[in-house]
Amino acid sequence: QVQLVESGGGLVQAGGSLRLSCAASGRTFSSRNMGWFRRAPGKEREFVAGISWNGGKTYYADSVKGRFTISRDNAKNMVYLQMDSLKPEDTAAYYCAGGSASWVTITSSPQWVAYWGQGTQVTVSL
Secondary structure: OOOEEEEOOEEEEOOOOEEEEEEEOOOOHHHOOEEEEEEOOOOOOEEEEEEOOOOOOEEEOOOOOOOEEEEEEOOOOEEEEEEOOOOHHHOEEEEEEEEOOOOOOOOOOHHHEEEEOOOEEEEEEO
């Protein structure tokens, strides 16, 4: 079992930055691909970023490429999402996602996700 707890959300002005953190429990964290999804009010959940089990590969949605950076620290069981140049359209609940296994490919579809955090709200004002 893996439990995921997000933190770091909040209210920020457009152009500002936030850093989301995801603390993972469980001994198998370092063997799992991880990622972030988000859901804005009235919209479908969408993929934001993903990172392979060893941090060697990262994946980003086109909408955040160049502005967001995903990273992980396996020694601390942590995943991070650094969000810069935030826009009002980035407003959403952000969810940490844990993959079912290291060999399951990260895609924009949540089919590879076995564990979800409870979410943290990010609001970007004009």
